Amino acid sequence: MTAAHTDERRPGTGRRDAEVTKADIVKAARHLLARHAHGDITLKAVADRAGVSPPLVLKYFGNKDALFSRVMNFEADVDSFLDAPLHDLGRHMVRHVLTGQAERGSDPILRIVFAPLHGEQGDILRTNFRAQVCERLAERLPGDDAALRAELAVSLLLGLGVMYGIARGPHVRAADIETVVDRYAPAVDAQLAAPRTEDAS
Amino acid sequence: MTAAHTDERRPGTGRRDAEVTKADIVKAARHLLARHAHGDITLKAVADRAGVSPPLVLKYFGNKDALFSRVMNFEADVDSFLDAPLHDLGRHMVRHVLTGQAERGSDPILRIVFAPLHGEQGDILRTNFRAQVCERLAERLPGDDAALRAELAVSLLLGLGVMYGIARGPHVRAADIETVVDRYAPAVDAQLAAPRTEDAS
Numbered sequence: 273m274t275a276a277h278t279d280e281r282r283p284g285t286g287r288r289d290a291e292v293t294k295a296d297i298v299k300a301a302r303h304l305l306a307r308h309a310h311g312d313i314t315l316k317a318v319a320d321r322a323g324v325s326p327p328l329v330l331k332y333f334g335n336k337d338a339l340f341s342r343v344m345n346f347e348a349d350v351d352s353f354l355d356a357p358l359h360d361l362g363r364h365m366v367r368h369v370l371t372g373q374a375e376r377g378s379d380p381i382l383r384i385v386f387a388p389l390h391g392e393q394g395d396i397l398r399t400n401f402r403a404q405v406c407e408r409l410a411e412r413l414p415g416d417d418a419a420l421r422a423e424l425a426v427s428l429l430l431g432l433g434v435m436y437g438i439a440r441g442p443h444v445r446a447a448d449i450e451t452v453v454d455r456y457a458p459a460v461d462a463q464l465a466a467p468r469t470e471d472a473s
Numbered sequence: 474m475t476a477a478h479t480d481e482r483r484p485g486t487g488r489r490d491a492e493v494t495k496a497d498i499v500k501a502a503r504h505l506l507a508r509h510a511h512g513d514i515t516l517k518a519v520a521d522r523a524g525v526s527p528p529l530v531l532k533y534f535g536n537k538d539a540l541f542s543r544v545m546n547f548e549a550d551v552d553s554f555l556d557a558p559l560h561d562l563g564r565h566m567v568r569h570v571l572t573g574q575a576e577r578g579s580d581p582i583l584r585i586v587f588a589p590l591h592g593e594q595g596d597i598l599r600t601n602f603r604a605q606v607c608e609r610l611a612e613r614l615p616g617d618d619a620a621l622r623a624e625l626a627v628s629l630l631l632g633l634g635v636m637y638g639i640a641r642g643p644h645v646r647a648a649d650i651e652t653v654v655d656r657y658a659p660a661v662d663a664q665l666a667a668p669r670t671e672d673a674s
Contacts, residue, residue, distance in 0.1 A: 307590055308590065309510030309512060309513065311510065311512060311513050312510065312512050384635070384639065384640045385586060385635055385639060387639055387640070389508055389509065389639065398640055398641055401640055402640070402642065402643070406640075406642060417644075419644045420644040420645065420648055420653075420656075421656070422644075423636055423642035423644045423645045424633075424636075424645065424653070424656060424657055426632075426636065426640075426642075427629075427632040427633045427635065427636040427642075427645070427657075428628075428629060428632050428660065429632065430631075430632040430635045430636060430640070431627075431628040431629050431630065431631040431632020431633065431635065432625075432628045432632065434585070434586055434628065434631045434632065434635060435624055435625075435627065435628040435631060438585065438586060438588055438590065439585045439588070439599060439602055439603070439607075439627075439631070440599055441603065441607060441624035441627075441628075442603070443618075443620045443621040443623075443624045444621065444624045444625065444628070447621055452621075452625070455621075455622070455625060455664070455668075456625055456628075458660075458663065459629065459659075459660035459663060462659065462660060463656070467656075
């Protein structure tokens with residue numbers, strides 16, 4: 273490890289040990305995977321963002337695919353995404369997506385949008401997304417068809433993230449976050465609540 | 474032009490002229506751009522899908538960027554997407570996205586999801602998407618904040634397409650299309666209808 277990879281010079285932070293460095297690399301890869309197609313992300317870009325050298329990334333993770341496989345799950349992010357009582361969960365999730373976009377340029381659940389459509393990596397990401405995001409939400413929902421309603425609720429949130437972060441809709445971006453929460457969360461809540469039996473016509 | 478690029482051997486179709494071939498190339502590029510990151514699409518892939526040779530693509534369009542710039546608009550698709558009276562437009566658009574996904578593997582408006590986040594091509598696609606999809610929808614909406622509500626309605630549809638085509642949510646994909654229309658369209662209609670003034674609490 274070179275001097276560039278230690279924090280010994282920074283007072284108060286102590287020695288930067290392997291676990292901290294690994295976490296920084298994972299964080300950098302997550303950041304890039306939420307914003308770019310996999311094929312466009314280089315090992316060097318991950319290393320640069322993490323503030324380490326490419327060989328150090330290889331030392332800890334073996335290769336880019338192995339690193340991405342480790343990164344391709346949502347366990348570390350979903351707790352805060354779902355951290356609200358059911359009656360406030362729609363507003364919380366909408367606010368989470370908007371705040372993530374406004375403050376950090378993306379929200380972790382949006383990594384699924386950049387999932388490759390072909391190949392093993394996309395399949396891993398999709399499998400994890402279903403189990404760790406959609407099914408975890410479904411477990412909390414009362415009433416029939418909870419699995420379908422959870423997918424529809426998550427659809428709403430993905431779409432908002434795409435409009436904000438990819439299409440960059442100027443009106444959504446200019447609006448006050450709480451205004452968008454007020455307008456959009458009722459649609460999420462409608463999926464979360466136990467459905468009433470009624471004529472759709 | 475080689476024999477492979479004429480339809481003279483196919484009875485009843487007549488000679489395949491330049492305009493038809495160009496249209497096939499544009500269609501092939503649209504198909505690929507709705508499913509893959511730009512950087513992953515080769516000129517050869519476009520040519521193969523159009524059933525022509527890569528040099529023929531170059532002859533008609535100059536280069537890949539010039540072809541993609543021509544393809545990066547939604548004019549040809551938005552008419553059918555918005556082709557319903559306002560009272561049925563939510564159901565129509567939800568059905569359009571689901572039918573496009575189920576029958577053709579995507580919906581044209583989903584091309585925006587694959588827009589590059591950096592560079593001129595992404596900016597062209599975003600500008601066109603706003604003008605040709607969001608603003609055209611906004612023009613039809615009564616009431617205040619039509620531009621914001623149009624973006625939120627389009628968000629809902631983009632999210633459904635992402636869940637179906639990229640995350641591949643098994644419950645959305647297994648459900649009857651009209652069941653999903655019944656459950657999802659009310660959220661779209663809520664954005665399309667003139668908002669009532671009410672306390673959001």
